[in-house]
Amino acid sequence: MSxxxxxxxxxxxxxSRGIGREICLTLAEAGADIVINFIDDEDExxxxxxxxxxxxxxxxxxxxxxxxxxxxxxxxxxxxxxFGRVDILVNNAxxxxxxxxxxxKEEDWDAVLNTNLKGIYLCSKAVLKTMMKQHFGRIINIxxxxxxxxxxxxxxxxxxxAGVIGLTKxxxxxxxxxxxxxxxxxxxxxxxxxxxxxxxxxxxxxxxRIPLNRLGKPKDVANVVAFLASPAASYxxxxxxxxxxxxxxx
Ligand code: NDP
Numbered sequence: 114m115s116x117x118x119x120x121x122x123x124x125x126x127x128x129s130r131g132i133g134r135e136i137c138l139t140l141a142e143a144g145a146d147i148v149i150n151f152i153d154d155e156d157e158x159x160x161x162x163x164x165x166x167x168x169x170x171x172x173x174x175x176x177x178x179x180x181x182x183x184x185x186x187x188x189x190x191x192x193x194x195x196f197g198r199v200d201i202l203v204n205n206a207x208x209x210x211x212x213x214x215x216x217x218k219e220e221d222w223d224a225v226l227n228t229n230l231k232g233i234y235l236c237s238k239a240v241l242k243t244m245m246k247q248h249f250g251r252i253i254n255i256x257x258x259x260x261x262x263x264x265x266x267x268x269x270x271x272x273x274x275a276g277v278i279g280l281t282k283x284x285x286x287x288x289x290x291x292x293x294x295x296x297x298x299x300x301x302x303x304x305x306x307x308x309x310x311x312x313x314x315x316x317x318x319x320x321x322r323i324p325l326n327r328l329g330k331p332k333d334v335a336n337v338v339a340f341l342a343s344p345a346a347s348y349x350x351x352x353x354x355x356x357x358x359x360x361x362x363x
Contacts, residue, residue, distance in 0.1 A: 117343040119144035122196040124188050126150040126179045126236060127206030129158040131305035132255065135331035136203055137161060139339045141170040148192045150175045150184065150206065171195070179206045179232030185239035198247060201342045202240045204233040204277075205255045209307060211266045222269045229273035233280060237295075241288065250293035251342045254281050255334070256353060258301045258361045274299075278353050285351030294350040296341050301357020303329040325358035 123140045127133040129151035137147050138161075147165060149172055151158040158174050165172040173195050177184030192199045207229045210221035233254055244250025259267055260274025278297055285295040302308060302319050320328070334356050340346055341354070355361055 116144045117345070118201070118339070121145040121200040121342070122148070122192055122198050123201035123203060123342070124148045124150070124192055124199060124236070124240065125203045125205055126188070126232065127152070128203075129154050129161060131307060132300065132303060132331045132334050133203075133205040134161055135335040136205060136338050137172070138164060138168070139332070139335035140201065140203075140342065141165045141168045141172070143339050143343070144170070145201065145342075146171040146196050148173055148175060148188055148195070150177065150179065150188055152176065152178055152206070178228070179204075179236055180227040182235050182239075185232075185235040188236065189239045189243060193243065199240050199243050200247075200249060201251045201253070202236060202244075203253045203255070203338055203342075204236055206232055207255060207257075207307075209267070209270050211270065213266050214268050217269060225269040226273050226276075229270065230276045230280070233277055237280075237284060241293070244293045245288060245291045248292050250288075250291075251346075252284065252293065252295040253338050253341050254295070254297040255338075256281070256297040256299040258299050258355060258357050261299060261353075261355070261363070262361055281353065282351045289350055294341075294346070296346075296349060296351065297353040298334060298337050298341070299353050299355045299357070300334045301329055301355070301360045303331060303334060305331060319360070323358040323360045327358060329356065329358060 128149035162172045256277040257274040281297040
């Protein structure tokens with residue numbers, strides 16, 4: 114993977130921890146400079162900037178919610194001001210607000226749809242003009258296997274993630290002629306803060322359903338994102354790559 118993305122410029126949303134953090138580090142190891150978006154934890158985000166600098170790459174921070182159009186705009190302006198271009202957008206920011214439908218509050222429906230789906234619309238729209246002018250761009254959306262299978266207690270999350278897959282295919286068709294490639298990665302169970310509080314019984318049940326017999330790590334997802342961003346993936350668009358240890362096979 115080393116140097117496959119030499120001097121490319123990437124924006125990673127929700128990059129301060131978990132999968133997003135590992136994506137930032139993996140893209141930087143491959144030679145990219147990074148604009149990192151986060152919403153709450155500035156200390157964690159600053160640590161990540163230091164780690165990226167130690168890898169010999171540059172990184173800048175943009176605080177704000179991807180559900181706000183102003184954040185999307187600032188992300189692109191920051192990339193252009195600091196690095197002069199945007200080659201890669203990784204739409205990674207995501208949240209859960211789980212509940213069975215009968216108890217699911219409207220505000221939890223809205224929060225999940227706004228961050229996980231509208232955020233991708235806003236950020237993708239904001240980078241498109243630049244990428245289309247460049248005749249080069251890679252947009253990589255982090256979906257979930259739940260968007261393919263559904264999951265009791267996650268109607269909001271599953272609807273958003275299924276929406277991400279539909280958005281990915283539609284946008285891929287719109288911008289392919291400009292060499293802007295749009296793909297999704299659908300992780301299964303990955304060990305991060307998002308999943309750390311799942312009850313042990315659910316974790317045990319998941320393990321039974323994973324043929325590779327282990328939970329996923331952020332690096333498992335980050336490696337696929339780096340591949341999709343690289344020249345090696347230049348004939349792939351509109352796809353959803355499942356990274357789940359074989360749990361969901363279609
Ligand atoms: P984490 O909860 O560990 O990290 C989420 C990141 O998103 C944080 O950096 C957080 O910022 C940021 N974030 C949350 N809301 C917003 C917002 N409105 N605007 C900008 N940033 C925001 O999650 P994961 O790393 O586990 O998940 C990353 C992605 O992968 C998500 O899209 C998730 O749905 C998806 N995914 C995860 C799976 C898993 O098993 N973990 C499985 C399938 C998909 P801050 O730290 O500042 O709060």
